[in-house]
Amino acid sequence: MADIIDVQVPDVGGDDVEVIELCVAVGDTVAKEDSLITVESDKASMDIPSPGAGTITQITVAIGDKINEGSVIVKLAVEQSTAPESAPEPEPQAPQKAPAQPVEQATTELEAFPPSVVGVQIVEVRVPDIGTEEEVDVIEVLVGPGDNVLQEDGLITVETDKATMDVPSPAPGLVKEVIIKNGDKVKQGSLIIMLEVCHTEEVKVVVPTSTIGTKVAEPKAKRPIDLPTTRPVPFHPMARGKTSDSVYSSPSVRRVGREFGVDMTKVSGTGRKNRILKEDVQAYVKYELSRPKATAAANISSGGGGLQLIAQPKVDFAKFGEIEKTPLTRIQKISGPNLHRNWVTIPHVTQFEEADITDVEAFRKEQNEIGKKQKLDVKITPLVFIMKALAKSLEAFPVFNSSLHEDGEHLVMKKYIHIGIAVDTPKGLVVPVVRDVNKKGIYDLSRELMELSGKAREGKLKVQEMQGGCMTISSLGGIGGTAFTPIVNAPEVAILGVSKSEIKPKWDGAAFQPRLMLPLSLSYDHRVIDGALAAKFAVHLGGIMSDIRKLIL
């Protein structure tokens, strides 16, 4: 007997993702982990695997649909014996059979995968077949102990003589130990990490034992976890690993490809027996021109980034002196295309302002002295006051706390105030988000900020901790500079740049007074915010910083 279950979208690390491919049809029989659909977020494309074996009875999404976590993708008829643990919504089922507490216990231990996870096992993750028997260099380790990884998340980046590729995680889980370090040489079979894998198969085991009071996480999986044999993927999402010799197209079509500089191994043919037709090349070029570039490299090399621009001339730098080629970091590769998109698509204006922070600085230092005496173990930084002042300003000017709706005809006004803080890390720029800044006190914010920036520098931020920002602060005050023009962190509509404060003579009506002035650079999306409003916002913000008593008004 078969049960029909709804297969839902798991946590895909983003808000909305677009369905770009349907991998199954109604009536298809799928095995567990078979791909059902392919979705594309602004960061990557990924396959959504089937949670169990069965037959597809209905497909409820279409190509081009925007879906998010929890959306129903397909209806799957599963054999009943495997249905309960395969279903992606064990919550309504498991608690019915088992006392709530043990289940809760398990989920708290594995917070990243709360709904369906009840069993853990430590597995060794080794280098899969990378297409060569030679040893290859590890050029980047992308995870650290304690990281949560999703299936297909890159673990390490290796470089062969042919390509640079990420070795993906074979399963979602928690990184317990990283065996490999940068610069190591590895080959197929080398141990990369120890991964604590969470899986749903254990429901059966867990339920009876927990009823008699045993701890949930204890029973080790008897069955070896079915790790999918994933091959490492080259960075380009369209890459198929074909060689040019095997490209199936006629000379005239190859010529068209050459003219557009198309790597024909990346074009899928729609002709008979997947022959590449002229139309396929044209469609590929059109697609490549229209889509935001998936990698920084593609962006830089095409030069145009979707705009009809001429390419950058190729320069042989070695002609002018010694050079060295170093790879972009993972964060640079991801953030580069986003920054580029924001820079070219948002009409930016930057408003400059100076805030008199003489008094607030005096107050801050005083409080830190007191805090030290009281051993509060927290240090207040000027940034926290800026955050508070910004939160207050956002309340006063709600249009700054908005996003353009995708329909182009509405603004999404936010009733919450979460502020992103741009943090410079060795691997690149990240923006952790501090939630509900308007509701938190200076000490709470200081502690939270310390914790988040620490995590950011260690590369341990979770996806959730970098989402949901309303406006971003980019502070270079600790370094220097008088002003700069930050790029709006879309879908936010404004960003506040902070430069180094300086004592300047200010006329008080009778004499020049030495005042500590903080330069502020407010970049905003001119489609949403008028110049006059931005000036008012900047003045308002500066006013609060000059006299923080306004915070309590």
Next chain:
Amino acid sequence: MSNEIKTQVVVLGAGPGGYSAAFRAADLGLDVVLVESRATLGGVCLNVGCIPSKALLHVAKVIDDAKAMASHGVTFGEPQIDLDKIRGWKDSVVSQLTGGLTGMAKARKVTTVNGYGKFTGSNTIAVEGADGTTTITFDQAIVAAGSEPVSLPFIPEDPRIFDSTGALELADVPGELLVLGGGIIGLEMGTVYRALGSNVSVVEFLDQLVPAADKDVVRVYSTYNKKRFNIMLSTKVTAVEAKEDGLYVTFEGKKAPAEPVRYDKILVAVGRTPNGKKVDAEKAGVTVTDRGFIEVDNQQRTNVNNIFAIGDVVGQPMLAHKAVHEAHVAAEVISGMKHYFDPKCIPSIAYTDPEIAWVGLTEREAKEQGLNYEVAKFPWAASGRAIASARTEGMTKMIFDKDNGRVIGGAIVGINAGEMLGEIGLAIEMGADAEDIGLTIHAHPTLNESIGLACEIFEGSITDLPNAKAKKKK
């Protein structure tokens, strides 16, 4: 007298590559000057290569065919050979074609400069001609300087020793002719002289005639010609002594006669060497390899941005049809098109009797590259047309990628093999597979249908032969 010309494009050499480049560039709207040292256009191919040799091979074929008819009931008398008339006919073939080129050059307003052109800088060429030096200042140049026969150091200077050019002059029909080199050129000229009445010996250093082709294909040729030629494989000539009564040749190797053998004439056909070093390319900054080749990228551009090279001078295979395609690419790139020389295969043909033709990968290459390939051979003994022509020695051999059935190579040995090769080349370029060709209806009875039938062998649908892939009935 000295003369100065300024032009957008200069082409050095007017062989098939050179004139094609010049004409293509002119048709794309560029000012073109074509420099040629010969009095006529067309280069080696038209003047002393492909074309005159085909005229003589036609003569040989008719002689042989007429003789062969004796066993089928038609007997002709012994042929009366008028060498002067044959030569005159051959020359008329050549002049018809070269004259046609001169006319086409005029029609395209391509300026031709007669003389040997050499670079004097990266934008200048000096041409030494009969009436002084012409200095050509150019924006872009295409080097199509071609190649010339290799001469061997131990062979003495003697009028009785000639290369392919000398052989085509057809001065006389020697009683005993030694062909040094068992490649395409040597065998073609050997075929001509044997038909005219010479006793022809062929000496080849390697263990196979036409070494680039597959052994089984060449074996068909060798077997058919066993009685026509004295073939000495794995053998080399170590000395040639020119005496009054003949040329005494000392051999060494597997088939070497113990004593020196006397020949009336020797044809040296051991290969061709590129003319890269003869045009002072280094004065333009162009790199020339030790062996005389000029290296180019896949747009035919040399290491100097405004200088291109095509044809024999850029590398193997030294074939006119390769040069023509490279020529078009070079001219198109100069005119601003983003074109590339990007063929999957280049055909080769020995116009011998029987002809040997191949394109794409040979079986040897497929094996060396470790490909998962399968061969299907259709023997012409099963071809109605071949039997009706009394030429059943032929064979059609197709090589397929076993993974997807696509044609990756093919070879044909037999009469008219060269004319049939085009289909296989097209199949490789188009990525056609055995099924595609097998399902294409080939006319019956033709020799050409053997290609379709070879594909049916691979597919297991052949009915004109026992089918090895047929399902066994219980």
